[in-house]
Amino acid sequence: MLFRSLLRNLLENAQRHGAPPIEVKLRAVDGKAEITVCDHGRVVPDAERERVFEPFYRYAGGDVRGTGLGLALVRQIARRHGGEATVEGSCFRVVLRAGG
Numbered sequence: 001m002l003f004r005s006l007l008r009n010l011l012e013n014a015q016r017h018g019a020p021p022i023e024v025k026l027r028a029v030d031g032k033a034e035i036t037v038c039d040h041g042r043v044v045p046d047a048e049r050e051r052v053f054e055p056f057y058r059y060a061g062g063d064v065r066g067t068g069l070g071l072a073l074v075r076q077i078a079r080r081h082g083g084e085a086t087v088e089g090s091c092f093r094v095v096l097r098a099g100g
Helices: 002-017 070-080
Strands: 023-029 032-038 084-088 091-097
Touching: 002 032, 002 070, 002 091, 070 084, 070 091
Parallel strands: none
Antiparallel strands: 023 032, 032 091, 084 091
């Protein structure tokens, strides 16, 4: 159920704040599962990479709809399962222990 929430939040975030097309990739890397969701919207600047995962933070350079909780939940769920959530450009990546 938590994994479903993680994936739904990533996809809804891309749909709401990004631009089509939205690309989803899943692959195994060194015994870990890697999920990447990319869109063709605004790039998250380096200075904002950590802040976008803070609860209630909404990146001012983008669409400010929403509560600012989606990405915070993504990171919390990833960490709860021994993983991590990061952003680079307009791609959000979650790495989890395989089977975790």
